[in-house]
Amino acid sequence: MHNTTLQRIFSMRNIAVVALVGYFAVFMAYPIIKAFAGSMHNWNPLTDTYQWVGFENYAQVLTDSLFWKSIWNTAVYSFFSVAFRVIVGLALALLLTSKLVKAKSALRGLFYMPTITPLVAVSFVWMWMYDPQFGMIDKVTGLDIGWLNDSHWAMPAVIIMTIWKDFGYATVLYMAGIMSLPTDVYEAASLDGAGKWQTFWKITLPLLRPTTLLIVITSLITYLQAYIQILVMTGGGPGTDTYTISYLIYDQAFTKYNFGVASAMSVILFVLTGVLTLLMFKASGDKLEESR
Incomplete structure (x- = not known):
C-alpha cells in the first residue's frame, strides 16, 4: 500500500x-x-x-534612425513610468499602513482597481479626457493643450496615464512588504532616539529593497513591451514622437508585414531586457553585500 x-x-x-x-x-x-x-x-x-x-535585417535595424529614436522614447517612457510607479506606490503604502487613514481596505481596493482594468479601455477613456474640445483635463485645469497632438506633451500624457493605471500594483506589494517588516528593529531604533525620517531612510527603505527590486524589474519588462496604449492613444504620433520599440515592432510586423525586420528588433529587445535585468540583479546583490 x-x-x-x-x-x-x-x-x-x-x-x-x-x-x-x-x-x-x-x-x-x-x-x-x-x-x-x-x-x-x-x-x-x-x-x-x-x-x-x-x-x-540587423544591419537595417541598427542603421535606422527611427529605431534609435524609438529606443530613446522607450527609455524615457520606462524611466519615468517606473520611477513614479515606485514613488507613488511607496508613498501610498506608507500612508495606508499608518494610523492616519481609516477605511484602509476600501482604499486599497480603490487604488488597485485601475491595475486590473483592461488597458485598452483605460487608454480610450484617457484619450477622451485629453481631448482639447471636450476633455475633462483641460476644463478642470483651465489649460488649452492639445495633449496627444502636441510633440512636447504626447509622451508625458501617455506616461501620466500609465502611472495612474499601474501605481496600485506597487502599492499592494509595498503594503505587504511593510506589514512583514520586523517590529523589533523599529523598537530598537525608537529607543536609540531615531526620528521618523531617519527610521525611513535607514531601516524601512533598505529592508524594502527586495520589494523595490521586484517592482522595478517587473515594471521595466512590462514597459519595454508597451505598445497598446501608444496604439490607442497616439498611433505613434504626432509624427513618430511616441514610437516605442515595441510599437515599432508592431508597425513593422502587422502594418508593413516586414516580419524579418520585426523579428530582428524583437531579438534585440529580448537581449536588451535580459541584460538590464541581470545588471539590476547584480547591482542589488552588491548593495546587499555592502549592507551586511
Whole structure:
C-alpha cells in the first residue's frame, strides 16, 4: 500500500514535470527560436516569402534612425513610468499602513482597481479626457493643450496615464512588504532616539529593497513591451514622437508585414531586457553585500 502511494506521487510529479517542460517548450522556447530564425530571413507571409538574408535585417535595424529614436522614447517612457510607479506606490503604502487613514481596505481596493482594468479601455477613456474640445483635463485645469497632438506633451500624457493605471500594483506589494517588516528593529531604533525620517531612510527603505527590486524589474519588462496604449492613444504620433520599440515592432510586423525586420528588433529587445535585468540583479546583490 505504501509503495503504491509513493508510485502515484512520483507518477504525478513526472506528469507535472513533463507538462511544465512542454509548456516552456511550446510557449517560450519555440517563439524565441522562431523569432531568431525569422530575423535571418526576408519574411513576408502575405507574399509567402521566406528567403535567407543572414544579418541584413540587423544591419537595417541598427542603421535606422527611427529605431534609435524609438529606443530613446522607450527609455524615457520606462524611466519615468517606473520611477513614479515606485514613488507613488511607496508613498501610498506608507500612508495606508499608518494610523492616519481609516477605511484602509476600501482604499486599497480603490487604488488597485485601475491595475486590473483592461488597458485598452483605460487608454480610450484617457484619450477622451485629453481631448482639447471636450476633455475633462483641460476644463478642470483651465489649460488649452492639445495633449496627444502636441510633440512636447504626447509622451508625458501617455506616461501620466500609465502611472495612474499601474501605481496600485506597487502599492499592494509595498503594503505587504511593510506589514512583514520586523517590529523589533523599529523598537530598537525608537529607543536609540531615531526620528521618523531617519527610521525611513535607514531601516524601512533598505529592508524594502527586495520589494523595490521586484517592482522595478517587473515594471521595466512590462514597459519595454508597451505598445497598446501608444496604439490607442497616439498611433505613434504626432509624427513618430511616441514610437516605442515595441510599437515599432508592431508597425513593422502587422502594418508593413516586414516580419524579418520585426523579428530582428524583437531579438534585440529580448537581449536588451535580459541584460538590464541581470545588471539590476547584480547591482542589488552588491548593495546587499555592502549592507551586511
